Amino acid sequence: MxxxxxxxxxxxxxxxxxxxxLSEGELGVHQFTSSDPxxxxxxxxTQAQSQFTVSEIxxxxxxxxxxxxxxxxxxxxxxxxxxxxxxxxxxNSGAFTLEPETKSVVSRYSxxxxxxxxxxxxxxxxxxxxxxxxxxxxxxxxxGCSAGVADGIWGRRTNAAAVxxxxxxxxxxxxxxxxxxxxxxxxxxxxxxxxxxxxxxxxRSFSPNYSVSCTRIVPGANPYSGKISNMRxxxxxxxxxxxxxxxTSSWGPxxxxxxxxxxxxxxxxxxIVRGFTALNSxxxxxxxxxxxNSEFCKEYTxxxx
Numbered sequence: 583m584x585x586x587x588x589x590x591x592x593x594x595x596x597x598x599x600x601x602x603x604l605s606e607g608e609l610g611v612h613q614f615t616s617s618d619p620x621x622x623x624x625x626x627x628t629q630a631q632s633q634f635t636v637s638e639i640x641x642x643x644x645x646x647x648x649x650x651x652x653x654x655x656x657x658x659x660x661x662x663x664x665x666x667x668x669x670x671x672x673x674n675s676g677a678f679t680l681e682p683e684t685k686s687v688v689s690r691y692s693x694x695x696x697x698x699x700x701x702x703x704x705x706x707x708x709x710x711x712x713x714x715x716x717x718x719x720x721x722x723x724x725x726g727c728s729a730g731v732a733d734g735i736w737g738r739r740t741n742a743a744a745v746x747x748x749x750x751x752x753x754x755x756x757x758x759x760x761x762x763x764x765x766x767x768x769x770x771x772x773x774x775x776x777x778x779x780x781x782x783x784x785x786r787s788f789s790p791n792y793s794v795s796c797t798r799i800v801p802g803a804n805p806y807s808g809k810i811s812n813m814r815x816x817x818x819x820x821x822x823x824x825x826x827x828x829x830t831s832s833w834g835p836x837x838x839x840x841x842x843x844x845x846x847x848x849x850x851x852x853x854i855v856r857g858f859t860a861l862n863s864x865x866x867x868x869x870x871x872x873x874x875n876s877e878f879c880k881e882y883t884x885x886x887x
Contacts, residue, residue, distance in 0.1 A: 584693070590662055595639075597673075598646045604674050610664045611656040649673065715740070718761075721769050722747060727777035746777055784843040786865030788813045788822065789886035797871070798881035805878035806830055848872050 589597055590610035597603060643653060649672060655663045665673065709717065712734035719732040722743045729743035744765075745755045751768045754760060790813050796805035806829040815822035820840030827833045837849040838857070846857035857872040868886045 587696070590664075595643075598643060598648045598652070605665075605670050608664055609670060609673070610662045611652065612662045718744070718769065721772075722777075725769075725772045725774055725776040726779060728779075743777070747772070750776060782843055783861050783863065783865045785815075785820070785840050785859065785861065785867060786817060788815045788824075788867045791887045792824075792870075792884040793887050794826070794882055794884050796879035796881070797883045798873075798879060800876075800878055800880060803878040805876075808882075810884055846870060846872075850874070 585606045587607035588610075589605070589607060591612060594609060594611050597605065597609060639656075640653060651669065652673070655665070655669075715736050716732045716734040719729040719734075719740055722729040722740070723732065725747070727743040727747045728739070730737070730739040741757075741760075744760055747769065748755045748760060748765060751765075751772075753765055753768060754762070790811070792810035792813070794808035794810060796807070799805055808826055808828040810824045810826055811833075813822065813824040821837070822839075823835060823837050825833045826836050834851070839847045839849070841847055841856075844859045844861065846859060848855050848857050853874070855872045855874050857870045859867045859871075860869040862868050866886075869883065871881060871883045873881045
């Protein structure tokens, strides 16, 4: 076996079976293990099969005049055991009749194949595109640049996080120049907190008027649109009131209460429903959405006018 070559597990049996043995590479052995993945296999049957297989291995190795210490190393641990230099010299034949010229040809061939394998391995990407994106997402999240779930999909949130990071590092932010070697180096060396968390903006004000539309129509229905007017909001206690008018019905008052920076409880005459708000940077509610199962619509959206 030429230098740098690895021969382990079943390969080692071929080595021990040789009339003449010469190992200049790495030689390893390990215990017999079953490849049956079933968790419901009969334990007694499996044990008997294992014992039979082990006895066969010992019998074969004895036929090959394998030194006793090989069996000791093989069965003392479940992990792969790699023979050291002294042990390998004991395993090699005392006289090796392969001509030096032939041995040299074998070694050169082995070296050539190893180098070709290394070049081929280096040419192959270590990660798939999805795995690489997931790693970028995970690292961006670690340093505070929120890229969302590390799902390996390059969406708008991931792109925004990458652009934010590149901006802070003074790197190009265009789509064609964003992901570069410099980007990866900077990302690997970035510290936690590179992208500080944005301040939580709370509700501060509303527009006086909103237009209302159905954004989840009941199949086959023809929902009406509406208008909100006379919006009033008390920031000190988080309560307010507005008037809602549909195309075919009169005005009606609706009270509401702020439950969190972006959630309202809307109190209609027959139900209390949750509303989800969208704010601008000054905390003004530019849109809010509520779900209400009517015969026409399942979700309504109010847009500031």
